[in-house]
Amino acid sequence: METDLNRCKRCGQCMSVCPVYQTTFREADVARGKLALLECVEAGTMRWSDRLGEILSRCLLCGACAQVCASRVETNLMIQSGRQRLFEIEKSGKSQSAVLRSIREGDLTAKILLKGGALLQALVCKKIPETSGLHLRFPLSFFTERSTVPHVAWTPFLDAFRPExxxxxxxxxxxxxxxxxxxxxxxxxxxxxxxxxxxxxxxxxxxxxxxxxxxxxxxxxxxxxxxxxxxxxxxxxxxxxxxxxxxxxxxxxxxxxxxxxxxxxxxxxxxxxxxxxxxxxxxxxxxxxHLGFETYLKALEPGGRPNKTRPLRVAYHDPCHLRIGQGITQAPRRLLEAVPGVQLIEASHPGQCCGHGGDFNLSHFPLSMKILDRRMEDFEKVKPDRIVTGCTGCLLQFAEGISRRGLAGRFEVCHPLVLVEKAIASCRTPAQHRESLPVFQARRTDAGQ
Ligand code: SF4
Ligand code: SF4
Structure with a gap:
């Protein structure tokens, strides 16, 4: 960590891409500022403290700074290492809310509490009377700032899924x-x-x-x-x-x-x-x-009566965890362009972060919303019917953005695969076309054969 910290030349290139810095213009919010503070800690001129923890938490870990750093400083990893060190020192996990802690731990408690999310939704929407004792049993402070509360499936996918x-x-x-x-x-x-x-x-x-x-x-x-x-x-x-x-x-x-x-x-x-x-x-x-699905989709024939309605205007948002984390930008666009009845449109600033960033959205909600507002403005200019994106964090964030900006009914948000599946369900598939797909040479056979 010390070597990487020393590699930072304070050139400021990371300032040009950091969504947090571009919202607050505070030196402590950009990678350069955080690295300088970590260097002071390493040099012994500063101590680990709650204040430093707060500064390190003001980062989406989007990786945009590391991507542009000419000195190849793994900035987001440095910030993450600092958080880890603080966690070890302060055992800060103990002060986290039960909901957040159990989501992190991914255990049975999480399952119960997440089911409770549907209950929280009902509480916030006043579907349950305020006189009910349930209002006392669930902390609502986190949910009060949001205009939307995520709907929680009563039957999670893994509980409902049955293999063929x-x-x-x-x-x-x-x-x-x-x-x-x-x-x-x-x-x-x-x-x-x-x-x-x-x-x-x-x-x-x-x-x-x-x-x-x-x-x-x-x-x-x-x-x-x-x-x-x-x-x-x-x-x-x-x-x-x-x-x-x-x-x-x-x-x-x-x-x-x-x-x-x-x-x-x-x-x-x-x-x-x-x-x-x-x-x-x-x-x-x-x-x-690997499946040649782009060609497959393009050859689908519309089912039912000829569709004379205009195409569905779809704007794709690049999740940082896909664009930077996995280097994927073209596959989702190619897939969407091939979906019958879909017109893919591009909003400006295609790589701009939505401001969700996992915990960041929970611990710095107002700042997260300011970053989201900028991204929403990009989309509002191109007037899509759908914003589509392949990350659950971004999906949650855009659902909130649509609601708080009064766009419900004009925009919706969904995963690209949801549109692909709908297209397949509503189109006719020529039999020979389906058979031509190289489905990993998998063959259906009856178990008894
Ligand atoms: S771009 Fe890299 S070298 Fe330049 S200030 Fe940021 S972290 Fe330091
Ligand atoms: S990881 Fe993202 S939010 Fe964090 S400092 Fe780098 S650019 Fe800013």
Missing amino acids: PDVRVEGPRVGFFVGCGANYLFPDMAWALVRILRHVGAVLVVPEDQVCCGLPAYVSGDTDTARKLAQKNIEVFESMELDAVLTVCASCGSHLKTLASLFADDPSSRDAAASMAQKHMDAMTFLVD
């Missing part, structure tokens, strides 16, 4: 790491992937005992919890002998890609983590680059 009983796969085996966002909040995107792959005869292996990817724990500095969750997932997915592991959430995916770095001092876990990271692939990239 009469199908086995020959050829490569593809697994699905679902992630908490797709499991609890946006199961439609998980179902979209399942239905798309079933439509073309491919089969997903969905281990039911998978847990949270561990990213929320990691970004809060709780590396021990992040390691435990990673180890559980590695064990579960390794036992399935998969050739690829797909994700539909950019945040989960970018974390899975870097799993090995969690085990720098543990070679056996590191190798297993590296193997899982190598198998990981974002589902949209898989569809475009």
Whole structure:
């Protein structure tokens, strides 16, 4: 860490891309300022403190600063290391709310509390009378600032998913790491992937005992919890002998890609983590680059009566965890451009962060909303029917942006795969066309054969 800190030349290039700095114009909010403070701590002229913790928390860990740094300082990793050190020193996890802590830990309590999210929604929307004792049992302070409270699925995807009983796969085996966002909040995107792959005869292996990817724990500095969750997932997915592991959430995916770095001092876990990271692939990239799905979509024939309505105007938002974290910008656009009835439009500042940033949205809500406002202005100028994005954090953020700016009914937000699945469901597929897809040479066979 000391070496990397010293590499910072204070050139200020990171100021040009930092969404937080560009909102506050405070030196302590940009990577350069944070690195200077960490250097003081290393030199012994400053102590770890709550104030430093607050400064380090004012970062989305978007990675934009590291991407433009000519000195190749891994700025976001330095900031993350600082958070980890503070977590160890102060055990700050103990002061976190039960909801946040259990989401990080991804355990049974999380499941119960997240189900409670639907209850919280009912409480906030006054569907439950204020006289009810339930108002006293759930802290509402976090939810009061938001105009929207995430709807929580009463039946999470992993509880509802059933493998096709009469199908086995020959050829490569593809697994699905679902992630908490797709499991609890946006199961439609998980179902979209399942239905798309079933439509073309491919089969997903969905281990039911998978847990949270561990990213929320990691970004809060709780590396021990992040390691435990990673180890559980590695064990579960390794036992399935998969050739690829797909994700539909950019945040989960970018974390899975870097799993090995969690085990720098543990070679056996590191190798297993590296193997899982190598198998990981974002589902949209898989569809475009490995399944030839772009050509497939373009050849679909509209079903029913000819559709004379105008195309659906769709604006794509690049999640930082996909654009910077995984270097993926083209696969989602190519997929969307191929969807019948969809017109892909580009808003200005395509790489601009939405301001969600995991914990950042919870701990710095007003600042997060200012960053979101800038991104919403970009979209409002091009007037899309849908904002589409492949990250659960961004989906939550845009749902909030649409609501607080009074755009409900004019814009909607969804995952690209949801549009792809709808197109497939409403179009006719020539039989020979479907058979031409190289679905990993997987073949449907009856289990009894
Ligand atoms: S771009 Fe890199 S070298 Fe320049 S100030 Fe930022 S962190 Fe330091
Ligand atoms: S990771 Fe993003 S938010 Fe954090 S300092 Fe770098 S550019 Fe700013």
